[in-house]
Amino acid sequence: MTAKTNNDTGSDFARQAAPPVTSLSSRWNGRVSITITLASAIGLLVLVSVGTVLGVGVWLAQKNTISLLSANAEQSVSAAVNRIKQHLQPAEAQARFISERIASGDIDPNDRKGFGHMLVGALAAAPQIEAVILINKNLRSFAAGRDQKTGKVGINEIDYSRDPIIRKAMSQIARKPAWGPPIWRDRFKSTYLNLAHPVVRNGKAIGAVVAVVSVRQLSSFVSDSNQQSVGRGFVLYGRDRVLAHSLMAGGYPGRTAKNPLPALNGFGDPVLGSIWQTKNRYKLNLKLPSGTKGHVLDIYDNQYVFVYQKMTGFGPRPLFVGAYFQTADVGQEVRRMMVSLIAGIVALVLSLVAAVILGRRIARPIVRFSASASRIRDLDIAQIEDLPGSVFRELNDQSASFNAMLRALRWFELYVPKKIVASLIKQGSAGEVISDARVITVMFTDIAGFSAASEGMEASEVAAFLNRHFALITGCIEAEEGTVDKYIGDAVMAFWGAPDEQADSAERACRAALAIAGAIREDNKRREAKGEPPVGIRIGIHTGTATVGNIGAPDRLNYTIIGDAVNIGERLEQLGKEVYPAGTDVAILISGDTRRALGKGFKTIAAGRHRLKGRAGETEVFKLA
DSSP states (O other): OHHHHHHHHHHHHHHHHSOOOOOHHHHHTTTSOHHHHHHHHHHHHHHHIIIIIIHHHHHHHHHOHHHHHHHHHHHHHHHHHHHHHHHHHHHHHHHHHHHHHHHHTSSOTTOHHHHHHHHHHHHHHOTTEEEEEEEETTSEEEEEEEOTTTOOEEEEEEEOTTOHHHHHHHHTOOSSOEEOOOEEETTTTEEEEEEEEEEEETTEEEEEEEEEEESHHHHHHHHHHHHTSSSEEEEEETTTEEEEOGGGTTOOTTOOSSOSSOBSTTOSOHHHHTTTOOTTEEEOOSOOOTTEEEEEEEETTEEEEEEEEEEOSSSSSOEEEEEEEEGGGHHHHHHHHHHHHHHHHHHHHHHHHHHHHHHHHHHHHHHHHHHHHHHHHTTOGGGOOOOOOOSSHHHHHHHHHHHHHHHHHHHHHHHSOHHHHHHHHHHOSGGGOOOEEEEEEEEEEEETTHHHHTTTSOHHHHHHHHHHHHHHHHHHHHHTTOEEEEEETTEEEEEESSSSOOTTHHHHHHHHHHHHHHHHHHHHHHHHHTTOOOOOEEEEEEEEEEEEEEEEETTEEEEEEESHHHHHHHHHHHHHHHHSOTTOSEEEEEEHHHHHHOOTTOOEEEEEEEEOTTOSSEEEEEEEO
16 A cells, blocks of 8 residues: 555656646647638638539530430439339338238227227328228228328228229239239229238138329329429330329329220320330440440430339339430530539639638537537437528538437437437447346336227327326336336336346336326326226236347347246236226236335235246235235
């Protein structure tokens, strides 16, 4: 101890005697004015960019006109392909989800109210879907459809046994989900694509879930894209039918049940109608991305460049998504480039004069942005105010993007416990968070008889009731520093002991349960005063070892707990139906492991040993009073 003290004293003396060592970089840290830097950078960048980029751009435009147009075409094609996938793939996801829920028995189609809520939710989650229909083997359907004029969603039942189009489509449904051919519905004066997902239960097909998507929005998208580029986009169904085109955005005459899509031959766009002709056709001598093809046609006294991609998997025939451009349009592009060059020179002169002013104006929002970003780093979301707009487009876009991100983070705080995020950030990246075994206490709550009570309630009433109920439960759990893992219907799963270790996890969980009991009873007094029926709740608590950490796919993780301890907690909640008499307002059961982890101050009543579902032995159970 003496030697250590002498060393410390000597070190202190040496630090006092020696001058501070300052590196060159540390002397300059924070000493350079951002205003001067930005003023100089603006002038230099404008000088270099205007003189070089615009000059080279004009030269390249004159050097290779087809290259310029093809690049534009490729961009349009890629955007159209992505748009089509975004338009159609949600229908696959919703049909698959509903079919699997029916096949597994999680949802009963005969429960019209509950099943109707699911169909309405499917339409709300995917606005491009016009209708979701369950069609049984007798061709009777139960469907949720969107009104084309008002956008409202309605539920109806239709007998399709006499509809030849539906009868033929259902007869062709295989064991795997598949997109059917386009179907014209005279009632709606529109053509639809439909994705049929078979419903198989116990190895037998009992019907199909059909997601219906209108093709009208695809034509609207193509029309909007045409206004933003010099080319004209299109989507072909096979090689002889037009699926989407600007001429079809407001409807197209001559469509019938036999011809739901207009034929390419005779279509109102004669240039597109000539796409497959071989006369006056030339190879496009450009390197296109994989999967993209193109060619050049000399037709109607002009030269056209066609670029397209072939898409499969959205029907029995492939889709050809593409665009075509007139090479003469390059003159307009060159003129635009020359105007940009002149404007750039003028901007250079003006920017050099106004560089200092711009630097000062730019520096202020940058500093404000930096301060707000630092608060985001500390997850101090509630203390951050929206950034004001700016007269500068880029800074205004930055503020708008930041504010949008801030709104998303505020929503993020509602869905993901802040305590978990803060703990994981301290540990490192998602890949560094290792799942391990830990002693935790898990709690399950469930409303007694909720399914029967909610049958007479509207969807909005159910949501309002559950939101208030969950607010009561969650407040009690978070007051004891517990983590709400998930809401499962009308049930809540929470745990203590992770991500931060809590030696008294059992006591915290039991205190939270007693607080929940008090909150429920107070709320029941309010409900009885308003003439509403009281709410009963069951709570199960167990303490044991569980696996804690990131569980899920590489691109979608959930910090949760899994293991037998979780199952026991859920079984204890269910056991409350048997241990407590009917009509009990609050039923709280804890395991013997939890009881042994409690200190003094908790009143428990032995409830015997019970065999829990899925477990070999018996479990000691106590009531928490």
